[in-house]
Amino acid sequence: MKDLKLGARSSKDSQRTVVTVGSVQVGVDLVLIAGPCSVESEKQTIITAQKVKEAGGNMLRGGAFKPRTSPYAFQGLGLEGLKILEKAKKETGLPIVSEVIDTRDVSWVSEYVDILQVGARNMQNFSLLREVGRSKKPVLLKRGMHSTLAEWLNCAEYILAEGNPNVILCERGIRTFETYTRNTLDLNIVPSVKEVTHLPIIVDPSHGTGRLSLIESMCLASIAAGADGLIVEVHYNPPEALSDKDQTMDPLMFARVASKIRKLWSFMKDLNHSNQVPAETGKPDENN
Numbered sequence: 001m002k003d004l005k006l007g008a009r010s011s012k013d014s015q016r017t018v019v020t021v022g023s024v025q026v027g028v029d030l031v032l033i034a035g036p037c038s039v040e041s042e043k044q045t046i047i048t049a050q051k052v053k054e055a056g057g058n059m060l061r062g063g064a065f066k067p068r069t070s071p072y073a074f075q076g077l078g079l080e081g082l083k084i085l086e087k088a089k090k091e092t093g094l095p096i097v098s099e100v101i102d103t104r105d106v107s108w109v110s111e112y113v114d115i116l117q118v119g120a121r122n123m124q125n126f127s128l129l130r131e132v133g134r135s136k137k138p139v140l141l142k143r144g145m146h147s148t149l150a151e152w153l154n155c156a157e158y159i160l161a162e163g164n165p166n167v168i169l170c171e172r173g174i175r176t177f178e179t180y181t182r183n184t185l186d187l188n189i190v191p192s193v194k195e196v197t198h199l200p201i202i203v204d205p206s207h208g209t210g211r212l213s214l215i216e217s218m219c220l221a222s223i224a225a226g227a228d229g230l231i232v233e234v235h236y237n238p239p240e241a242l243s244d245k246d247q248t249m250d251p252l253m254f255a256r257v258a259s260k261i262r263k264l265w266s267f268m269k270d271l272n273h274s275n276q277v278p279a280e281t282g283k284p285d286e287n288n
Helices: 042-054 079-092 103-109 126-135 149-161 189-196 205-209 212-225 251-274
Strands: 019-021 024-026 031-035 059-061 096-099 115-118 139-142 167-171 201-203 229-233
Touching: 031 042, 031 251, 042 079, 042 251, 059 079, 079 096, 103 126, 115 126, 126 139, 126 149, 139 149, 149 167, 149 189, 167 189, 189 201, 189 212, 201 212, 205 212, 205 229, 212 229, 212 251, 229 251
Parallel strands: 031 059, 031 229, 059 096, 096 115, 115 139, 139 167, 167 201, 201 229
Antiparallel strands: 019 024
């Protein structure tokens, strides 16, 4: 893509970006980000965080600020929610991923979280993109619900241009004519991203489908497509969740799905390694 400068992958052999968050290397390690859509209480968040860690999750997601379609829906706990997330991190050691929605909040939200999430509705909020770029905090940039690959990657350029190289892309489904699912999870985008940019990409099957019955298969399909990780919604008691209860896994389901994801990740890693061309000959190894 000719418009890309800092995010462009210059050649097939160019090095991919690795974003280090605590002990996790996004772009190298399997990244499993899980947690509630919204931070609702200290009990809910900490119990869920403990269950996420027990199941092998290595980051905790949770919304303290929730931009919602309806102004009357639960909008999050704000600062109180961030303090709860901070306590959950102290209890579990899991790095925190949470959304920031206002340029005025970036500096102080950065004091509580390890990754600033820019949500789908704010993908083209260019003032916010510049501000998170100046923060130098890792940024999870979700794809807008109507955006093309070029539009999405140019939004990443806004962050990169401010001197912040730590951008993680997140596919979360796009809006199409289909109504059975909440969105249409576009897994074409995963290998497409890897063709044109060096930035890591994860997938959000919770928002991408909106259907609990589809999340497991889409998690596995995302890893098979080459995603660097997943971000999913988990709640210790989904029927009580204040938002997105219909697409939220309970801890037992998450543990089962996470186990399958790890096995598939290991298989794909071995498969990709076996398909590599030996450097000294430049040709496939005929003995394999």
